[in-house]
Amino acid sequence: MADKKSIFRNVNVLREINAENTTEIVDFYQPGWLSPQDVQNNFRYSGFITSLRLTIDISSISSLVSIPVDSLATDTEIATATEETFTGNAKKCLCLYARTSNTPLIKIADIYLFNQRPYYYVDLLPYLTSNGTFDIAPDTILSYQIRDAGYGLLSGEDRVILLGTVVEEAPETNLETTTIINNGTSTTSLLDLAPITDSIAALQTDIDAIQELLGA
Structure with missing residues (x-):
C-alpha cells in the first residue's frame, strides 16, 4: 500500500583548513543531490544542521594573554577587560558566509582565531540560529574564507578543523x-x-x- 514517507540520512561536514588555504571563498556545505536510487532524481535533500564547530590550533602567532578581571568587577569593567584582551592580542580571522539561488553571498560573521594552547573550540551554531538546529533549504550554500586580520593568513602548522553533523531529508513522495x-x-x-x-x-x-x- 502506498503512503507518504520521507527519507532521512546522516551527513558529516569535515574539512581541514590550513596554511594551504588562500583568501578564496570555499563552499563547505550544501544539501546533497538525490541519487538514482533515492526518491526523486534531480532534487536535493533539505538539511538540519545539528552541530557545527571549529577546532582551532593556531601556533604562528603569540599566545593569548587575557586581562585579569576581579570577581567583584562591574559589567563595565568586564566589558573593558574583554575589549582590551581582544584588541591587544594577535589573531587570525575566518569569515562565515551563506547564499541561496536568489540571494547573493552574505557574510554571517567574522570568527577570530587566537593562539590558545593546545587548542580550543568555537561553536558555530549560535552564529546561525538561536535554536538547537539550523534548517538548510536545498539551494542554500554555506562557505568560509580566511581573511587577514592584521597578522597574516594561516601559516606554518596552523590548523582549523571544521566539523559538523547534518540530518538530511528527501522530498516526500508516494x-x-x-x-x-x-x-x-x-x-x-x-x-x-x-x-x-x-x-x-x-x-x-x-x-x-x-x-x-x-x-x-
Missing part, C-alpha cells in the same frame, strides 16, 4: 516498500508510485473516452 531477491539476498527498497499512478489515471481517461464513443 512510496511503497518492496522486497527484491538478488542472488539469495533480500533487499528492501522504496518505489516511487507517483509516475505510475499518473500514467494509470491518464490511461483510464482514454478508456473512458473510447467507451463513450462506442456507446454513442
Whole structure:
C-alpha cells in the first residue's frame, strides 16, 4: 500500500583548513543531490544542521594573554577587560558566509582565531540560529574564507578543523516498500508510485473516452 514517507540520512561536514588555504571563498556545505536510487532524481535533500564547530590550533602567532578581571568587577569593567584582551592580542580571522539561488553571498560573521594552547573550540551554531538546529533549504550554500586580520593568513602548522553533523531529508513522495531477491539476498527498497499512478489515471481517461464513443 502506498503512503507518504520521507527519507532521512546522516551527513558529516569535515574539512581541514590550513596554511594551504588562500583568501578564496570555499563552499563547505550544501544539501546533497538525490541519487538514482533515492526518491526523486534531480532534487536535493533539505538539511538540519545539528552541530557545527571549529577546532582551532593556531601556533604562528603569540599566545593569548587575557586581562585579569576581579570577581567583584562591574559589567563595565568586564566589558573593558574583554575589549582590551581582544584588541591587544594577535589573531587570525575566518569569515562565515551563506547564499541561496536568489540571494547573493552574505557574510554571517567574522570568527577570530587566537593562539590558545593546545587548542580550543568555537561553536558555530549560535552564529546561525538561536535554536538547537539550523534548517538548510536545498539551494542554500554555506562557505568560509580566511581573511587577514592584521597578522597574516594561516601559516606554518596552523590548523582549523571544521566539523559538523547534518540530518538530511528527501522530498516526500508516494512510496511503497518492496522486497527484491538478488542472488539469495533480500533487499528492501522504496518505489516511487507517483509516475505510475499518473500514467494509470491518464490511461483510464482514454478508456473512458473510447467507451463513450462506442456507446454513442
